[in-house]
Amino acid sequence: MPQPEPSRDEAAVRTFIENFSAQLAEFGIPRMAARVMIAEMAAEGNGVTAADLAQQLGASPAAISVALKYLTDLGLIVREPIPNSRRDRYRAVDHGWYTATLLQSGGLGRMGDTVAAGVDAVGGRDTDAGRRLAEMRDFYRFLIEELDGIMARWTQSRRDDPA
Template identity: 40%
Template sequence: MSSRRVAPAPARFVERFGSALTAAGMPRLPARVFACLLADDDGAMTAAELGEVLEVSPASVSGAVRYLQQVRMIHRERQPGTRRDLYVVADDAWHDAVISAGQVYQPLRAVLAEGVDVVGGKRTTAGRRLALSAEFLDFLTEEFEGVARRWEKRRAELTG
């Protein structure tokens, strides 16, 4: 295991950004892991390295990285020449996470649409509420697709 030490300034950033993500609704340890990977120069660390830097157990890291993988903020790779997993944050992790949110909404939208009939259709107050909720999720999905296209164009301009 390598012995990673984080300098005070990045350590402060990891804690501050992790706290900001937690305040925005992300679980605390996944927020800290994400902040740690963002601040790491190569954006890749093993669970043991993350545990050491964040002063938490490898088991805690396991749950945090599972969460971050589910929301597509990081991905797992095999560390070359070993059997250890390496957790990697993409340079454009926010893009992947936001765009994948549209996919998360599809099962919710489907259940809401089914619920319209269950509560008596759109002629009921509950049915109208459920239908409106489903339409909103459709709207969000379409907007995310537009945002993705606009971001890709802007990113190309920024990276020239």
């Protein structure tokens, strides 16, 4: 028996895009970039044009352009030419959020290294400032170790159940 076509509720999709992008903005992702990223992830097919995104999100072409550059630089979205056209389409990269999380791990490592230099700069961990900075350094190092383990378990879970 054939499966019925899933119904897509465009109003609910718009609400989801706005709600989730607002949450991502609370974590420091630029709001328009978050809106574009979630709109891309929620899009069916092989991507959308910048003009389509501007219309869907009610945003200026310039704002969309800046967000797309930000997201392509992070590797979350790819730009592909449309055959026989001067336009490009953009699509979310499969597993892009996973890759971005791994890249974040590298940033945490650099922050930990920088804070470690700060511990030395303030006279070591025997000073008040040194104790505070050492705790920050240790926390970043802890996060990296935990994140590496989490990502390994995630990868294994995808192999076990690719959904």
